[in-house]
Amino acid sequence: MTQPTLRETLDAHGLSAKKSFGQHFLLDLNVTRKIVRLAGPFEGRAVIEVGPGPGGLTRALLESDAGRVVLVEKDPRFVPLLSELDDGSGRLSIIQDDALRVKEAALVDGPAHLVSNLPYNVGTALLIKWLTGPWTPHALTLMFQKEVAERIVAAPGEDAYGRLAVIAQAVCEARLVMHLPAAAFTPPPKVASAVVHLVPRPDRPAPERLKRLERVTAAAFGQRRKMLRSSLKPLGGGALCERAGIAPDARAETIDLNGFLRLADALDQPAR
Incomplete structure (x- = not known):
């Protein structure tokens, strides 16, 4: 039918x-x-x-x-x-x-x-x-x-x-x-x-790393026209960028996935 x-x-x-x-x-x-x-x-x-x-x-x-x-x-x-x-x-x-x-x-x-x-x-x-x-x-x-x-x-x-x-x-x-x-x-x-x-992806971030990535991207893109040292200030600003090997005067829209993963990982690292 x-x-x-x-x-x-x-x-x-x-x-x-x-x-x-x-x-x-x-x-x-x-x-x-x-x-x-x-x-x-x-x-x-x-x-x-x-x-x-x-x-x-x-x-x-x-x-x-x-x-x-x-x-x-x-x-x-x-x-x-x-x-x-x-x-x-x-x-x-x-x-x-x-x-x-x-x-x-x-x-x-x-x-x-x-x-x-x-x-x-x-x-x-x-x-x-x-x-x-x-x-x-x-x-x-x-x-x-x-x-x-x-x-x-x-x-x-x-x-x-x-x-x-x-x-x-x-x-x-x-x-x-x-x-x-x-x-x-x-x-x-x-x-x-x-x-x-x-x-x-088989290499997808573990849950805790993904949570850190969410925090970093929320801050970075929340003020996407600002330099990262300003938009990421609540999370460590320029010091966080330096630990991740990211230029503090870069803007969020220029950072690739690996860069954001390094920023997420740097949240766990002590300030120098």
């Missing part, structure tokens, strides 16, 4: 996007299938999808080689609609909850992928949770506003380079793999979107 289209399903349930939830639906299955191809292969591993809405990405995931597909949907209006995709095989699980509160390790056993068209209003917060939290996904393929996606993959000296780039690239290899125009969504957002693929 042929499934109804996503638009037909939305109409049948009388559903539309909620601005308060940052919802913009991707209804073109050719696009969702391409995103899933970019995210895979899954080789039988579980996939967590946050904010599935009407299930465009979910349908493509269920067509893939994912072992289980676990949906985390905050909006209870979509749970009955998503339940219609369950074929009784046990592959699909639906969790009605806030993804910012969910403990992913309790949802899946073993390695898992994250594949999501993230709600715009919580996308960055969710990414930081996954990058810095105790649970490490096998890989993340996530859609953001184009501006946020560019901030994740930016290099030193680029306008988009900042704290998000340093934290993301310290933890993962990050690539921008797909652009989508606003017209691809219903309703169309005011901005374009992009998909980022992130794979955790």
Whole structure:
């Protein structure tokens, strides 16, 4: 039996996007299938999808080689609609909850992928949770506003380079793999979107080192136009820079990942 289209399903349930939830639906299955191809292969591993809405990405995931597909949907209006995709095989699980509160390790056993068209209003917060939290996904393929996606993959000296780039690239290899125009969504957002693929690095910083890196980048980019000796003054200023082998008159946007890791490590070193 042929499934109804996503638009037909939305109409049948009388559903539309909620601005308060940052919802913009991707209804073109050719696009969702391409995103899933970019995210895979899954080789039988579980996939967590946050904010599935009407299930465009979910349908493509269920067509893939994912072992289980676990949906985390905050909006209870979509749970009955998503339940219609369950074929009784046990592959699909639906969790009605806030993804910012969910403990992913309790949802899946073993390695898992994250594949999501993230709600715009919580996308960055969710990414930081996954990058810095105790649970490490096998890989993340996530859609953001184009501006946020560019901030994740930016290099030193680029306008988009900042704290998000340093934290993301310290933890993962990050690539921008797909652009989508606003017209691809219903309703169309005011901005374009992009998909980022992130794979955790084997040499990712240990938790305590990552916390120090967060402190250093928060201070450095909190006053990004100032020299580091000024922006890092609460953490040691010029003396901290000298211990890390960084010029105190440099600015945050010129320092690469290794430089910020040296600054993070220097927080633990006694002043000379």
